[in-house]
Amino acid sequence: MTTPGMPQPAYYIFKCQQSAPPGMPKPSCVRQDDPESQQLFQYLAQQLMMKGIIGTVQPVQTGCLGRCQQGPVMLVEPGHTMYVNLNKEKIDRIIEEHILGGKVVEEYVIPEEFWGEPVAPAEMVR
Numbered sequence: 001m002t003t004p005g006m007p008q009p010a011y012y013i014f015k016c017q018q019s020a021p022p023g024m025p026k027p028s029c030v031r032q033d034d035p036e037s038q039q040l041f042q043y044l045a046q047q048l049m050m051k052g053i054i055g056t057v058q059p060v061q062t063g064c065l066g067r068c069q070q071g072p073v074m075l076v077e078p079g080h081t082m083y084v085n086l087n088k089e090k091i092d093r094i095i096e097e098h099i100l101g102g103k104v105v106e107e108y109v110i111p112e113e114f115w116g117e118p119v120a121p122a123e124m125v126r
């Protein structure tokens with residue numbers, strides 16, 4: 001018999017919330033000159049809440065995920081799926097098709113040349 005307990009989340013969604021200081025040439029996921037980019041985390045959390053799936057889907061604000069040129073980005077785990085160039089519409093589709101439907105929205109995933117196969121830490125360790 002299984003013991004009832006606190007279920008683990010089905011998904012974590014790590015949303016990059018890094019904001020470059022004004023005047024910085026480097027792009028960042030949250031931009032001073034782009035109000036929509038500033039609203040995306042809140043939008044994501046609200047949509048999950050309205051659908052009643054927050055908790056089993058855990059949105060997490062993170063710092064830089066290292067793919068700033070493609071920002072705004074978010075990483076969905078499990079699956080290691082990096083979504084790029086996000087806006088509200090794309091977030092809606094990702095929730096419907098990936099989170100609820102179980103099917104990755106391939107057209108919003110980072111191009112392969114920016115997301116090559118990972119290197120096993122054991123191969124790199126000194």
Ligand code: FES
Nearest residue numbers: 016029064065068
């Ligand atoms: S600022 Fe978001 S990935 Fe670097």
